Amino acid sequence: MRIRPQLADALIALALTSVSAVLGQESGAQGWDPLDAQGYVLVVLAGLPLAMRVRAPLTVLLCSQLAFVAYVASGYWPVVTTFGPMLALYTVASLRPARTAVVCGVLMSGEWVYAGAVSPRSSMASVVSQAAVFTLVLIRFGALARRSNELTRQLRGEQARRARREVAAERGRIARELHDVVAHHMSVISVQAGLAGFVFASDPPTARAALATISGTSAEALEELRRMLQVLREAEDATPGAPMPGLDRMGELVERIRAGGVPVTLRTVGAPRPLAPGVELCAYRVVQEALTNVLKHAGGARAEVQLSYASHALTVSVVNAGPDPGREAVIQDRVRSAGGHGLIGMRERAKLYGGSISIGPRSDGGFAVTLTLPTSAGAVQGEEDASG
Structure with missing residues (x-):
């Protein structure tokens, strides 16, 4: 069973928000202020908007980062709300041009450095290196995903164009076969019908011979059309159709x-x-x-x-x-x-x-x-x- 992308994003947002809420309960053990009602609200604001990350990636990124800044400014443990902004940055890098992703990455790195600056227990060297490395990795993986999506769309477009070309070629082949079958037999029938009408009263034997030719030619035309339909249904029909005409029937063609x-x-x-x-x-x-x-x-x-x-x-x-x-x-x-x-x-x-x-x-x-x-x-x- 395939899950729709929108539902999958909603489940991811719910899972990340739940993980952040559970991790926030360890804030006190880590020497930070424990989560209260305001803290849980900020955790939700940083995570749940991810459900709309594909439809509005920039908006979701801004909402998630604003919630992260507010969370850090309130004195809570910064690690709790980092998941939302990171996933939002990856999404922007996978859906938007590289320039936009770089700007958003610089913004997230600045917020990460701000979180380290307000934390008395953080090493700025470690914070800056983490901000740079995580940002570059997220942008890189997002760019690879964007390129993969572009190649997939190009492949699907080429497959669709190839399918249209094959359909057009097959229609052309069928049209040529129909032209060859119908035009030839109808020409013979038309000539013989004119002859029969012209000599119907004055030369009955010739008229009967012309009518006999019309009967045989029309029967053969129907038989060739049946063969063609059998060929077209070949993939669905387990019984192979009769062969199409070849050189062994050249004598019959000449006689007509x-x-x-x-x-x-x-x-x-x-x-x-x-x-x-x-x-x-x-x-x-x-x-x-x-x-x-x-x-x-x-x-x-x-x-x-x-x-x-x-x-x-x-x-x-x-x-x-x-x-x-x-x-x-x-x-x-x-x-x-x-x-x-x-x-x-x-x-x-x-x-x-x-x-x-x-x-x-x-x-x-x-x-x-x-x-x-x-x-x-x-x-x-x-x-x-x-x-x-």
Whole structure:
């Protein structure tokens, strides 16, 4: 059970006041005037204000020191009321600037010397040395506590900023995934819905084929969204979700784009091999976004997807040839303006997995997206660490 700071200060003040009152009963044995009602009142005034030492450290220090001076001036044993001013000085040093703490320390040392001066049994050399040493120790420990508190606040602030950055990065990742899933499938559905409406009466078989494509595409979109939600709930769900799409599903992606009216060819260069899941997902999403842009902005253009497996890298290229030179500039402008989030997402994915990407028009017409991802053991290990 954690005690609240204000309650802890109140308990400390009560304990110090009780100790001072008990110690005051030994005043007579030490050759000082025994405590009477006035003495006990001054003991209480020197100790109980410490309950507010954090909220008003300077005020508490002044009250405690004034009670100490009045106590000493009344002829009582000075040791009884030293605890309150000492703790108050430590509190000021831990909460206020060093200059303020030094001024308060000089004030307390002067009062300590005054107590030695009015006491016939005190050695001034001993009193002065005690006043200097105790004051310096209290100020030093208070400064260390202040520095520790400042470092703690800085650490908490940095942790909060880091948490906000991580949340923002995670939101960005989720937004890219949602964009890739929703934008692609909705583009296919939109094209097929338009085709079905156009040929509904004149060509029923084509309309039925378009509706079938819409049904399959929407089902796949829902399935990918379910996978994404399972990944987001991974920490809470003991059952792992289905894997995200990879290169083994590239054929299905190409078929959907073909069904949307874009002639697409898929070529593989080199021997296909399993890659890290993150690398395959990155390549799949880049191809998906590139083909979606072709479907949305370059209808009728031919497209070619090529997967090139090298010993330490995977190169993925999506190239489309514009339907005619006159429309090429318009198509490029559309891709840059309407596909802003998609292009940013492709670059961020490539950067995340240590790859490079080139996006832009071709010298002989058309548009090209070329992604190169490292697949070496070190790169894959780094990707797995980032994914975990």
